Amino acid sequence: MPSPRRNVDARPLAASASSSSSGPGSPAHGGGGGGGGGGGGGRFEFQSLLSSRAPGLDPTCTRLRASESPVHRRGSFPLAGAGPSQAPPAPLPEEDRMDLNPSFLGIALRSLLAIDLWLSKKLGVCAGESSSWGSMRPLMKLLEISGHGIPWLLGTLYCLSRSDSWAGREVLMNLLFALLLDLLLVALIKGLVRRRRPAHNQMDMFVTLSVDKYSFPSGHATRAALVSRFILNHLVLAIPLRVLVVLWAFILGLSRVMLGRHNVTDVAFGFFLGYTQYSIVDYCWLSPHNAPVLFLLWSQQ
Numbered sequence: 001m002p003s004p005r006r007n008v009d010a011r012p013l014a015a016s017a018s019s020s021s022s023g024p025g026s027p028a029h030g031g032g033g034g035g036g037g038g039g040g041g042g043r044f045e046f047q048s049l050l051s052s053r054a055p056g057l058d059p060t061c062t063r064l065r066a067s068e069s070p071v072h073r074r075g076s077f078p079l080a081g082a083g084p085s086q087a088p089p090a091p092l093p094e095e096d097r098m099d100l101n102p103s104f105l106g107i108a109l110r111s112l113l114a115i116d117l118w119l120s121k122k123l124g125v126c127a128g129e130s131s132s133w134g135s136m137r138p139l140m141k142l143l144e145i146s147g148h149g150i151p152w153l154l155g156t157l158y159c160l161s162r163s164d165s166w167a168g169r170e171v172l173m174n175l176l177f178a179l180l181l182d183l184l185l186v187a188l189i190k191g192l193v194r195r196r197r198p199a200h201n202q203m204d205m206f207v208t209l210s211v212d213k214y215s216f217p218s219g220h221a222t223r224a225a226l227v228s229r230f231i232l233n234h235l236v237l238a239i240p241l242r243v244l245v246v247l248w249a250f251i252l253g254l255s256r257v258m259l260g261r262h263n264v265t266d267v268a269f270g271f272f273l274g275y276t277q278y279s280i281v282d283y284c285w286l287s288p289h290n291a292p293v294l295f296l297l298w299s300q301q
């Protein structure tokens with residue numbers, strides 16, 4: 001018997017909405033009276049939800065509605081006078097039930113998602129050539145390349161091959177490790193979450209992996225946060241250059257939404273993930289002391 005407090009049978013609602021089209025044998029009509037599947041407890045919950053969702057609704061009216069439902073008329077609720085000879089209602093399969101009592105967290109998440117979709121659509125001003133800021137699209141795509149995985153990986157490998165100091169090699173080896181870790185984690189999360197890119201996105205990106213059809217989290221945002229934190233911690237730069245690095249990361253993230261590639265939450269989580277990834281890299285920092293083989297192998301090339 002399903003718990004009456006968590007899953008309230010949707011049949012009373014479905015039956016009152018489509019009572020003219022559903023026959024006695026149809027699922028909407030309900031031969032079992034799942035609303036009373038929880039007995040009197042289920043019916044009470046249903047009524048209290050109705051009255052709490054429509055402030056000012058007369059409780060008598062609420063009771064009337066419930067008693068008018070075809071399920072009630074058939075005497076499926078034990079409190080409505082079902083005879084002891086009637087068979088107990090069969091429990092509904094899970095997919096036929098509707099959760100009428102979503103948690104606070106559920107409501108908060110759905111609201112956040114709605115705001116996210118609305119805001120992302122509003123900010124997607126470079127999503128197409130004909131969009132309001134369509135003329136900025138080439139510039140946004142240039143920014144896209146500046147945060148792409150391939151230039152960063154190839155650039156790091158090139159610098160590593162040219163580096164002639166141990167200190168430089170150590171930093172670059174760790175940058176390579178950070179970039180690879182980032183690719184792996186983003187691919188893993190994208191594959192698990194499988195959130196589609198916004199409908200207004202044009203899939204015309206420069207070299208992508210198969211998981212890049214998904215949008216959560218933004219790989220460009222993770223890389224922007226990771227690389228900028230890495231640079232700020234390991235390169236000695238003048239203040240204006242440090243500001244420029246932070247600005248680049250921020251504008252790159254914003255450009256993902258403006259291009260229509262991502263929703264705002266994809267980028268926000270991407271920044272968070274990239275920032276956290278740096279902490280992992282810093283914690284596992286590779287050096288000739290803890291990974292001598294790696295450094296010896298590289299120096300022999």
Ligand SMILES: CC(C)=CCC/C(C)=C/CC/C(C)=C/CC/C(C)=C/COP(=O)(O)O
Pocket residue numbers: 148149150153154183205206207208209212215217218219220221256261
């Ligand atoms: C060169 C070395 C050492 C390894 C190569 C590893 C490898 C598989 C590289 C692939 C790089 C690649 C194609 C990255 C995709 C970057 C991308 C388009 C991410 C999507 O970003 P998003 O912001 O739209 O989520």
